Amino acid sequence: MPGLGHVNCYAxxxxxxxxxxxxxxxxxxxxxxxGHLLAQLGTDHSRVHTAVVTHSHPDHFGGVHRLRDDxxxxxxxxxxxxxxxMDMAIDEEMDSGNLDLADDEDIERVRSMMxxxxxxxxxxxxxxxxxxxxxxxxxxxxxxxxxxVPEPSDTVVDGEEILLGGxxxxxxxxxxxxxxxxxxxxxxxxxxxxxxxVLPTITxxxxxxxxxxxxxxxFFRSLERMKELPGLQHVLPAHGHPFTNVAERVDHIIDHxxxxxxxxxxxxxxxxxxxxxxxMQRLFKERSWGDMxxxxxxxxxxxLRILGQATRDEVAGxxxxxxx
Numbered sequence: 001m002p003g004l005g006h007v008n009c010y011a012x013x014x015x016x017x018x019x020x021x022x023x024x025x026x027x028x029x030x031x032x033x034x035g036h037l038l039a040q041l042g043t044d045h046s047r048v049h050t051a052v053v054t055h056s057h058p059d060h061f062g063g064v065h066r067l068r069d070d071x072x073x074x075x076x077x078x079x080x081x082x083x084x085x086m087d088m089a090i091d092e093e094m095d096s097g098n099l100d101l102a103d104d105e106d107i108e109r110v111r112s113m114m115x116x117x118x119x120x121x122x123x124x125x126x127x128x129x130x131x132x133x134x135x136x137x138x139x140x141x142x143x144x145x146x147x148x149v150p151e152p153s154d155t156v157v158d159g160e161e162i163l164l165g166g167x168x169x170x171x172x173x174x175x176x177x178x179x180x181x182x183x184x185x186x187x188x189x190x191x192x193x194x195x196x197x198v199l200p201t202i203t204x205x206x207x208x209x210x211x212x213x214x215x216x217x218x219f220f221r222s223l224e225r226m227k228e229l230p231g232l233q234h235v236l237p238a239h240g241h242p243f244t245n246v247a248e249r250v251d252h253i254i255d256h257x258x259x260x261x262x263x264x265x266x267x268x269x270x271x272x273x274x275x276x277x278x279x280m281q282r283l284f285k286e287r288s289w290g291d292m293x294x295x296x297x298x299x300x301x302x303x304l305r306i307l308g309q310a311t312r313d314e315v316a317g318x319x320x321x322x323x324x
Contacts, residue, residue: 004239012166017047050075054193055081055195122275122277194238201240202239263283264279274321275319
């Protein structure tokens with residue numbers, strides 16, 4: 001993954017085989033790497049009876065389709081598991097399950113969806129068809145199926161207990177990075193499978209486009225819940241190395257976003273008012289400018305608006321924010 005390099009996949013063994021947590025990207029390279037690592041455990045893909053997907057991003061669910069198609073692997077997610085992509089397709093009266101990035105007409109339909117204006121009125125540039133075709137070519141099935149969000153076999157809700165790998169895990173719904181993010185906690189040994197919710201060295205992207213009214217506040221609430229898990233000792237994240245200082249890390253992440261809110265307030269004092277893109281350019285370094293940075297900036301601006309610390313106006317068809 002650009003900027004990440006890898007996703008951690010965890011194998012939980014029981015008498016029937018293995019559960020895999022976040023089985024990777026939909027590429028042949030990822031599939032073969034997974035097979036190589038399973039071989040080191042004396043097993044193979046066929047022994048994977050369950051795949052847990054922490055949230056609806058392709059570096060976490062991409063390997064699920066082939067596991068299911070080839071070996072009947074069951075898929076476990078949170079009950080809210082659904083992608084913004086699917087919502088866009090529904091809005092366009094399209095069936096996202098039938099979109100195929102190997103088909104020229106479908107590629108243009110996807111590009112049309114991806115070019116829709118943002119909630120703040122900006123025009124997005126869809127990736128060129130050649131780039132989308134590369135996504136298709138990464139797929140181990142030779143089409144684009146693995147980029148689609150899979151239908152879960154089983155779902156859990158917050159607080160539900162589930163037996164995986166001979167351990168009883170507690171489902172912890174942690175919306176923020178996505179609306180459907182799921183962590184699993186083993187209270188007996190104090191182990192948390194944290195997905196992208198709490199990472200040791202980077203902060204997850206906060207998407208301003210989606211079903212959450214205030215994704216940043218939602219993320220803060222989900223972070224604070226980590227401090228309430230009794231006996232939490234070991235965090236196994238989806239990116240980076242395992243770590244132990246979860247309370248300290250939670251405070252650091254919240255402080256980081258507090259500093260970014262301060263940057264936005266200061267930018268508002270300087271500009272008087274500005275577009276999301278103008279605030280984005282103050283919040284992020286130039287190398288990071290783009291749709292994701294704008295979306296996260298929008299999430300921060302909307303958080304301030306909901307707190308009563310920013311106003312939003314439409315000026316000549318352009319959404320403008322003021323923090324003064």
